[in-house]
Amino acid sequence: MSAMDTDEVSVVLPPTTTSGLALSLHPLPILNISDHWTRSKLQKNAVDPFILGALLGTQNGREVEIVNTFELAVIGEDNALVDHEFLVSRRDQYKQVFPSLEFIGWYTVTPRPSVHHIALHEQFTGYCSTPLLLILQPSLALVSASSSDVNAQTLPFKAYEPTIELRDRKSRSVYIEVPYNVETGEAERIAVDWTARGGGGGTSLESHLQTQRSAVKMLHERILLLIKYVTDVIAGTAKSDPTILRSLVALLASLPASENKHFREEFDTEYEDVQLTAFLSSLTKSTNILNDLVDKHILLTSGKEDRGGGGPRRRMRQGVPGDWDRFH
Structure with a gap:
């Protein structure tokens, strides 16, 4: 001590x-x-x-x-x-x-x-x-x-x-x-x-995604539980309950078949819509960047022309023949 x-x-x-x-x-x-x-x-x-x-x-x-x-x-x-x-x-x-x-x-x-x-x-x-x-x-x-x-x-x-x-x-x-x-x-x-909340974690989008993630996780756990029950029944390690099995059959019958023609068409349409939205967002962003680049180029070009005695428009206003007269 x-x-x-x-x-x-x-x-x-x-x-x-x-x-x-x-x-x-x-x-x-x-x-x-x-x-x-x-x-x-x-x-x-x-x-x-x-x-x-x-x-x-x-x-x-x-x-x-x-x-x-x-x-x-x-x-x-x-x-x-x-x-x-x-x-x-x-x-x-x-x-x-x-x-x-x-x-x-x-x-x-x-x-x-x-x-x-x-x-x-x-x-x-x-x-x-x-x-x-x-x-x-x-x-x-x-x-x-x-x-x-x-x-x-x-x-x-x-x-x-x-x-x-x-x-x-x-x-x-x-x-x-x-x-x-x-x-x-x-x-x-x-x-x-x-x-x-972790700085910005309170946005509505992130809260919505967190809710969706929790729901999917819970659904996944329930599906694994059902698969385990059916597997145990088939293996004879669990007691067969006709009521539970009828509920499982009804649940499976209510699910859309993934190989169904209408299901595949609707799924492909939604997938294409999502891809088009992403491409449109990228295209819009690229267009904005290109627009800013053009504006900066015009600004630099006009500044050089002013320092060099003026461009074609300025010479035309001063009555001096130049490129502008040849094209117009």
């Missing part, structure tokens, strides 16, 4: 100490931090990559909302120094687009805060008097995903508020865990729903 795991060096106060901060967390920071951690893990091929980012939001007294985030850069091999020039530049850029958002804290990925995070915390006090800390706990996500307890299905995020603890006549910087609520607006709910 490391020193970080002992109660003596813990930088988080016990749960009996509560915070009076009313914190709201929006979906966008959740998605941003999760994406940041996933990309860093895959790019660096590390089990526990170090990531760091800034929290943007609003604060009204003891009411705080975390609305957005952006990634930060660190200096040094031990990730001990924040690139403040990069931080200020990104903060000002966001300020131009979202004037109401302020720097209110920072985020990272860790099982729990440590002394290292206290040192990092001191570097953010110049931008905010009491910067909040939001951490992503991937291990908590794995536990919640494998747990059958409904109460265990929580987000793997924890928020902390900095404070000062007096112990043995000495003061030290510590954190208090802050409970939070997930706050969503109408636009955010639409965006999250769009993201959950």
Whole structure:
């Protein structure tokens, strides 16, 4: 057991100490931090990559909302120094687009805060008097995903508020865990729903195709079940049921015969219509491309003629005999 795991060096106060901060967390920071951690893990091929980012939001007294985030850069091999020039530049850029958002804290990925995070915390006090800390706990996500307890299905995020603890006549910087609520607006709910569908998966065409695919898959499974039943009856491993067999015969009789002349003609007609539609679409696209090419050629040609003293039409207007006179 490391020193970080002992109660003596813990930088988080016990749960009996509560915070009076009313914190709201929006979906966008959740998605941003999760994406940041996933990309860093895959790019660096590390089990526990170090990531760091800034929290943007609003604060009204003891009411705080975390609305957005952006990634930060660190200096040094031990990730001990924040690139403040990069931080200020990104903060000002966001300020131009979202004037109401302020720097209110920072985020990272860790099982729990440590002394290292206290040192990092001191570097953010110049931008905010009491910067909040939001951490992503991937291990908590794995536990919640494998747990059958409904109460265990929580987000793997924890928020902390900095404070000062007096112990043995000495003061030290510590954190208090802050409970939070997930706050969503109408636009955010639409965006999250769009993201959950895979980005663009909510179109009517794709929904229709998904429905058709599910129906065909279910039909295929039912046909395989019927074939297995008939095969078992013929092999004598299943009991013959006259009612089921009569239903199968009636079902087969209601199906159109694939070798029927009228069926083949109708099928060929529909197939040709589909092919003609595809060819027409390709032809229209090629015609549009050719039309654009001709327009560009005419534009370039007319520009060269103007630079060369004018084309046949211009010489005709000026009373100068030329090619135009010979043809007209």
